[in-house]
Amino acid sequence: MPEKSREYAVNAVLALGLLLVPLWALWAGEPFTITLATRIAILALAGVGLNIALGLGGMVSFGHAAYFGIGAYVAGILAQHAFLNTPVLGLPGSNQMLTIWPVAMLISGVMATAIGALSLRTSGIFFIMITLAFAQMVFYFAISWPAYGGEDGLPIYVRNQFPGLNTMRPWDLFLVAFGVLMVGLAFSALLRGSRFGAALMAIRQNPERAAAVGINPYGVQLTAFAISGMITGLAGALMADLTRFTSPSMMAWPMSGELIVIIILGGTGRLFGPVAGAAILVGFEVTFGGMTEHWKLWLGLVLLGAVLFARGGLIGLIAGKERHG
């Protein structure tokens, strides 16, 4: 089977698997499995966001937890104000996901633009460090903000609502997360097939050569970075609803690392790489987390194996080498 067709097949299996496993769990009365699948879908969505910056654009952001956390805090803050019926910045709060998501994406996007505008003036290790530094600034701001829980975080008492569904039911919330993930993946596929996506990949390969054919490397990379932050922010808003809790740890540096691990395990730059990576991560957490608290040691070994022997991640291992490596 040609590599491209094999990748389509792997993608289809992943999408179907992610849908069918919770469907089976619904039938078998296993709500915990549905929640795990929802967690995979949300982490995968965050990875889809990071994959645009890291996979397509080669921008190794070690600070995407900031956008994930910002999205979560937007959901938490708006929900709290809706619950208490108090205004936020003169506007009413909201417990509607369809209102919360655009706000989460907007604020994450604005932050990603501001952070990207400064970070993209550097490259290599400096870019990694500066994105980490900005994310840590956002993290420390959150833990020192007592109005919204400070170090304790912010609970969401009643899960935010989605029209026509009861988001308190695990299956309904899974459908929301799965649907958003599919839209995110479709958008990512469109982006990589567009002129913008081609320009982004060209810059990744050689910014000078790209500029010589009229591509503005800084402008294209900054736009991609902002889009990437917006998608990760949307995932953060969903995660806050899944856990019914907004925690500062969502924007701490280990979260940024976790998102990078998801991308590497799944396959950097591969469309469904984040889905595979999130499934591996959550699978490890559940399988080995119950046996030992040091389960991350085993995950570390798998990551080491992926970096040394399967640089295309799980998708690369099955479907062959990535064209856009």
Next chain:
Amino acid sequence: MTDLLRVEGIEVFYGASQALFGVDLTVKEGQAVALMGRNGMGKTTTIRTLCRLHTAYRGQVWFAGQTITTLPSYKAARLGIGLVPEGRRCFATLTVTENLIAAARPGAWTLERVQSFFPRLAERAGQQASTLSGGEQQMLAIGRALMTNPRLLVLDEATEGLAPVIRQEIWAAIRALKAQGLSILVVDKTLSELKPVADACVILERGQSVWSGPPSAITPDIEHRYLGL
């Protein structure tokens, strides 16, 4: 004919060492100019400077009536300077179509037109650029420059290292582009192949433009002295 590109007395340094000591060059609208000289005389540096990949320490570069001496290279490209770099330098892991659409700017040259100009690029549309033959990569590099809808096509050693039959194909394409009215600045060493294309020649010697005139005016003495032929 009005001047499309005018390079006046540019001097360029690589760190402490000077590469160009004053290069003058003019390409008029619709004209094909050959930039000639032996290896290491500053042809590629001149090309890179007018494409804004190097900055001139002294001198000026004018394009379409405006100075571009300090413009970012992507803006120079958007003004209409389409570079076909030495050694092709396609985006190796992108497909042929991705290489082309990445550079696309609005104008008469569309993906379809480039593919009909170089049918081989249509046949290889989904193929990774690094897997193409040298000739096909050269077609892709020219196609990519055409996708920017240039007013001036700059070809740096476009036929270097290619088989004779492929060279003929590339020269035929360059002649066809000239016939369509595109201004061309071409760097090459083969005088016999340049003569049918070029309206004017500029010869560089040790980083300076030392001779300019029509190709018919290149005497055996000039050839011997500057081109090492």
